[in-house]
Amino acid sequence: MTDKLWGGRFDEDITTEVLEYTLTTDVDVRLVFADLWQDIAHVLMLGRRNIIPEQHARAILGALLRLWELHERGELTLRPELEDVHFNIEQMVIEDLGRETGGHMHTARSRNDQVSTDARMYLRRVHLDAVSANLALVEELLSFPEEDLLAILPGYTHSQAAQPVSVGFWKTAHASMLLRDVRRLRGAYERADESALGACALAGTSFPLDRELTARLLGFGAVLSHALDATSARDYLIEGAAAFALGSNNLSRMAEEIVLWSGHEYSLVEVPDAYATGSSIMPQKKNPVVAELTRGRAGRTAGTLVQLLTMAKGVTLGYSCDLQDDKPFLWNAIDTYLSTLRIVAGQTRGLRFDSKRGEDLCWDNFSTATELANHLVSEHGLPFREAHHVSGSLVSALIKRGSTLRDTAASAEILAGLGHPVEEAVLAHIFDPRTAVTSYTSPGGTSPRSVEAVRGELRAAVREHGRWLEETRQRLETAHTLTLQAARQIAEGAELAKTLDAVAAELPALHGSAALTTP
Known part of the structure; x- marks a missing residue:
């Protein structure tokens, strides 16, 4: 018989080759914080509902808190032979307390609802980080000086000079695009912010769970009420990937303009030296490599979206291992998108536009x-x-x-x-190109007054998104702090029901049922 946690049904263990093919510990490292937080919330609920004895809940909480401290110090290492983050942490608890006590932790739960809950918790962080990085880039674009309102550039259609615009007009256009990305990320956050915990394998359980309590302990806004949907759904991941792909595409379009305009034939903009490199053979070259890589790496996020759609399209409801292939690609898309947002913000801060050259091109290309x-x-x-x-x-x-x-x-x-x-x-x-730019006074036009009006609207949107970001992060921090507070007090001997009820009174409320409130 195999000694795997699932091994009662099996007479022999999987081979090393099969283990290496199926394990996910290398990508699950990002989910350790979520799995530990989830384990603590689940055990608190099991104890409060008397599904497991209070003394076992107390001991398990103590073991999980010790693992949390190891994780905080960077000393918790996942063992590949234990397949994934879920079995790793459960086995660590069992090794600490013995199976008679630690074996109670997985009661009324499956890896199916665990992995969905972990991924949702991780994606919440990612979406918030992406909103923050987008807002920082938008702030850079909107912080242009007054002279940019009449710093002339040719506007282009069909890649040919069309009508004169200003640097301020160009920057507010890209800021407007990026704020739509923020709205998409907020929508993706809303769909990820639904707790799957308690759905178990696919059909729920006969144990008297309190799914609303665990959702609140984990800072979720809603419970995804249908068990089969909760464990099967991957659209929240795909929606996130779509938001990353669209955001990367918008960054790529801005990068394309910078690459073209920094060439000698245009000479409209110069990137900072710190964001360019030279040639190994041609000493005159200054290559806008950050902008070029921004274009190229948009392909990674687009590829991830296609991969996830392809992965999920043929999987019936109920968990299948096809679905574990989502994370390696999604993690790469997340890293690519976030790093690109941050480096583009730095590049944008140092862009230098040549308004004189812009005016010359407008004259020479009949732009007026x-x-x-x-x-x-x-x-x-x-x-x-x-x-x-x-x-x-x-x-x-x-x-x-x-x-x-x-x-x-x-x-x-x-x-x-x-x-x-x-x-x-x-x-x-x-x-005169300046006359043209000044005269377009219609809402959204190129005149300084119109651009300033748009800039005011965009800054108001940035402030509103910033408030939402701060409030949402505070909600998660409050839930996390209170969950660990309850766990520590109970592990140290406090009465479980009384302690948890007191903490629950301070937890953020749910927004409502996901099935009812999600559009």
Whole structure:
């Protein structure tokens, strides 16, 4: 008979090859804090419901607290032969207390609801860290000086110069995108913030569990009420991966602009020296490697999303080992996304834009031709389609002469020949890229007033998200502190029911049933 904790049914042990193929201890290291916290909450509930004797609950809590202290010191090591974090901790408790006492810890629980609960607890931390990192990057983008409101850049459509914009306009655009990522992360947090603990293997249990108590001890906002759904669901992981992939894509789009614009042909922006490297053979080179890697590593998060969707699509309800293949890929996506957010924030702080070069490109690329069309509509009464045709004819004629809109004398001559004369002084004004940027006063436009209005809205959103982040972290910290407080007091001899009831009165309340409140 095998000596595995599940070994009663088996006459021989798995081979070393099978163990190495199936074990998860290398990726479960991140879940140790969650598994220990969950074990403590579960044992507190078992004792309060008299499912296990109080003396056993007290002893198990003492053993778990000793393991917690080892973990805090970085001295708790998972043993591969014990397969996963759950069996490791249970075996450590049994080795400490003996099976007669430690063997009670796994009562009314399965690795199926354990792993889902652990993963949800870990993802809550990740989502909060990602919200924090996004807000820090948004703050960098929004902290531009007043002169950036009229620091000119060409705006692009179809990768060709379109209309003039400003550095402030560009930065607020990316800040706006990133705040949608924050909203997605908050939504993913909400779906992860549902306790699966107590669902057991898939069908619940005959023991009189208090799932709401364990959910509150673990800081969850809701209980995922259906046992089969609770142990089967992986959509909360996939939703998280989707949020990371979309966020990485948004970072990649900003990086693409920085890579292009830092090249000599554009010369619109220079990245800080600390975020670039040189060439091994070409001494003149300054390569924007952080921006390039930001583009490339977006592929990791996109690949993780596809892998998780593929992994889950053919798995029926009820746990299957296919599902344990989620974490190696997801952990990599998490590390990639968080590290990219943080390094992009540092790079953004040091970006140096060349407004003079931006203005030159706007002049040379006819970026204000639309302003002539608008002038002909508003001052000459032309239909826009006719004004558009006249402006296009002017551009065509100037290109044939090898000239640009800077040549206002030629422009006035050509327009007169087209039957729509405009004074040269007027053309000099409306063709100026700064005039165009200033004149777009519509909500969300390029004018300094419009950009400042948007910046105010975005900063208000940052403050609201920041309050939510602080309150949510405080909720988790409160639950964690109170759970360990109750465990320590009971382990030291305090009456279990009285102590736990007092602590439970201070725990954060649930938001409600997940089945009822989750959209």
